[in-house]
Amino acid sequence: MVKKILFSYQNKTQLIIAMIGSFLGFTFLVTSIHYLIRVNEFGEGEDILGNNTMIIQKEVNNYSSMKMTKTDFSQREIESIRNESFTESLQPILSNSFGVSLQTDSELVPYFRSDVFVQSVDNEFTKIDAAAWKWEPGDEFVPIVLPRDFLVMLNTFASAKGIPQVSDDLAKTIGFKFTLYNDEKKDWEKVKIVGFTNEVSAILVPASFMEYGNATFPTSVPAKTTQLMLTVKEGRFGEFENYLEKRSLESKENSMIVGKLKSVAGTLFSILIGISVITVFLAGLVLIQYAQLLISRNEYEIRTLLRQGYAPNHxxxxxxxxxxxxxxIIAGASLLVFGVAKFFIDELLVQGGIHIASGYTLLSILSVVIAFGIYTVVNYFNAKKGILKSR
Incomplete structure (x- = not known):
């Protein structure tokens, strides 16, 4: 009876307009939050380096080939880059000044040996477990991160010998060893592959091992800083790219493409989130206003119901x-449309070569639940105030 008295004779036009606005706002909000999260996750797990982390170096030109310009970084240049607004963290990459070669040390694969170049960075720039990325003299083996190109070369060698090729998991079980040397002495250290990378051309080793090698097998050639490991702040990739171009610096092309994609998409989705929040807010105000008008127009009926003994809470x-x-109805319709749209958007991304996780993100669904809760709480206090005022 109360419901019939309050709602049967009300003009529903304002309510329908507010519902359409809320529906569009909710749909855009959940979609933009979902894909902002998925875009930021893009590329994670594919490489051993941390998110938005890349290697930069000076471009090599004809002048540097003739030793007219330097390709190494001075301490002043390093500090200058560290103080840039786009830099979250930066560290020089340590390189070996001692001789080092890598060879197989297992009966599972034929003998293979190659002189290599090793580098080291702090664990904060990698996604390797800190417990697995440490070494002290006397340890059983040295943990290393192998460039994937090196594994491709190893498999090419295996194919030429007519033996089975090596997968990532199998490579981690194969025994390898380093030969460390200078003009006066040499030594051997067993190594174990703990990961692979597409971003670094050299073999990565813990900093403690690099310091040990440079100190134990010194050479007349001093180690120079020719590369830097840099983590770019979220949303600052455009500044970083412009800086590289102006200062004749470069980074690996695929890292730049991924970084640019995440930066542009992140900006677009952030704008869409802002528009969605404004739409939801304005539609919510209209719904709240409709509830206020509902109570105002039914003030006589509400007062009559109260006098007849109906409790205000009822x-x-x-x-x-x-x-x-x-x-x-609004939230359910929004989530349903989002689910359908997500199916087609994911298909389009896959066709474009962008593979993202297909599952739903908790935060995107939670945003609808939070907005639902806020609307309900505000309407409760609004209705309570109006009903009590009508007594």
């Missing part, structure tokens, strides 16, 4: 349940 509950159903 009337308030009737109004709140009505709007909960309205919000549920």
């Amino acid at each position: 009337i308030i509950r009737t109004i709140i349940l009505y709007f909960i159903k309205v919000f549920a």
Whole structure:
């Protein structure tokens, strides 16, 4: 009876307009939050380096080939880059000044040996477990991160010998060893592959091992800093790219492409989130205003119901349940449309070569639940105030 008295003779035009606005706002909000999260996750797990982390170096030109310009970084240049607004963290990459070669040390694969170049960075720039990325003299083996190109070369060698090629998992079980040397002495250290990288051309080793090698097998050639490991702040990739171009610096092309994709997409989705929040907010105000008008127009009826013995909480509950159903319809329709749109968007991304996780993100769904809750709470207090005022 209370529901029939309050809602049967109301003009629904304002309510329908507000529902359409909320529906569009919710749909855009959940979609933009979902894909902002997925875009930021893009590329994670494919490489051993941390997110937004890349290697930069000076471009090599004809002048540097003739030793007219330097390709190494001075301490002043390093500090200058560290103080740039786009830099989250930066560290020079340590390189070996001692001789080092890598060879197989297992009966599972034929003998293979090659002189190599090793580098080291702090663990904060990698996604390797800190417990696995440490070494002290006397340890059983040296943990290393192998460039994937090196594994391709090893498999090419295996194919030429007519033996089975080596997968990533199998390579981690194969025994390898380093030969460390200078003009006066040499030594051997067993090594174990703990990961692979597409971003670094050299073999990565813990900093403690690099310091040990440079100190134990010194040479007349001093180690120079020719590369830097840099983590770019979120949303600052454009500044970083412009800086590289102006200062004749470069980074690996695929890292730049991924970084640019994440930066551009992140900006677009952030703008869409802002628009969605404004749309949801304005539609919410219209719904709240509709509830206020509903109570105002039914002030006589509400006062009559109260005088007949109806409890204020009963009337308030009737109004709140009505709007909960309205919000549920809006939220349900938004999530349904999002699910359908997500299927087609994911297909388009896959066709474009962008592979992202196919599951739903908790935060995107939670945003609808939070907005639903805020609307309900605001309407409750709004209805309570209006009903009590009508007594």
